[in-house]
Amino acid sequence: MSSNLFSLKGKTALITGGCQGLGLEFARALASAGANVAITSRDVEKAENAALELSNQYETTISGYAVDVLDAKQIDELVKRVIDEFGSIDILINNAGVNIRKPLLDYDEKSWDLVQETNLKAPFLVSKAVAPHMIKQRYGRIINLASMLGMVGLAERSAYCSSKGGLIQLTKVMALEWAEYNITANAICPGPFATELNQVVINNPEANQFFLDHLPIKRWGKPDELAGLIIYLASEASSFMTGSSIVIDGGWTVE
Known part of the structure; x- marks a missing residue:
């Protein structure tokens, strides 16, 4: 199989919440495959x-933008600005997210x-x-960043689990409605990854x-x-995959 199948040269990706954690890793991966990247933060x-x-690491064009993903006007x-500056948006990664942990009765x-x-609302608005x-x-x-917790439950994550299940x-639905236009929509469902969002759990010995x-x-x-999964879903290699939710969770949901 030719490595060109995974090339993103000439493509432009927009990543929400792309300045830290998994979003920054996605930006790095796509840039390494040749994509121009627009990353956002509030x-x-x-x-x-x-x-x-x-930009100091890759030869592609990478720019940062401020946006509140809950504000449709912004x-x-x-x-419009990204299209004006890059010429197109070929890849969209809805990555911005938040998790607040509380027992259901205290939520x-x-x-x-x-x-x-x-x-959930932000990926709808941006898409x-x-x-x-x-x-x-x-x-x-x-590419929507869902979670394994959209498929299985976990105590004190009622809002997070339901939002990711909804995503x-x-x-x-995106996959069904836009397939005829050669647009694919897939979700990544990560398990526990060592990011800033999860430091509160990692730093608690019992948790x-x-x-x-x-x-x-x-x-x-x-x-x-x-990195490999995000490049695959963004590239021609995944042209026959749409509407899928890919779990990458170290085996958590196997049992």
């Missing part, structure tokens, strides 16, 4: 610094709404803004051991272990 300085860091302005409405809106451009060019790759279903006991591999995932 903090323009963080986005621009992350873009500068990557999203529309972002999409307040404000926290619930923040998790649902960030993890809705990008899709008309992809439809017009009759090409697109949409898996939203991905399926950390609970996670390790549920992982046949007996360790947390490393962010760069998602």
Whole structure:
């Protein structure tokens, strides 16, 4: 199989929440495959610094933008700006997310709404803004960052589990509605990865051991272990895959 099948040269990717954690790893992976990358954050300085860091490592064009992914007007302005500056958006990675851990009976409405809106409403808004451009060019790759917790439950993650389960279903609808335009939509469902978002668990010996006991591999995932999958889903190699949810979780959901 030719390595050109995985080449992203000449393609442009938009990644929400791309300045840290898995989002930054996705940006690094796509740039390594030749893609130009637009990364976002609510903090323009963080986005621009992350873009500068990557630009020093790769020969592709990488830029940072500020956007609130819960603000439809800001999203529309972002999409227009990225298209104006890059010429197209070929790959969209809905990565921005949040997790608030509380027992169900202690979960307040404000926290619930923040998790649902960030993890589920934002991918809807961003995809809705990008899709008309992809439809017009009759090409697109949409990758939604869901979670293994969209498939299995975990105590104190009621909002997170339900939002990620909803995102898996939203991905399926995107796949059905946009397939005729050569747009694929797939979800990645990571298990426990050692990112900033999970440091509170990793740093708690009891909680950390609970996670390790549920992982046949007996360790947390490393962010760069998602690089191959993100390149695959963004490239021509995955042209016949759409509506799928790919679990990469160290074996957690096997049992």
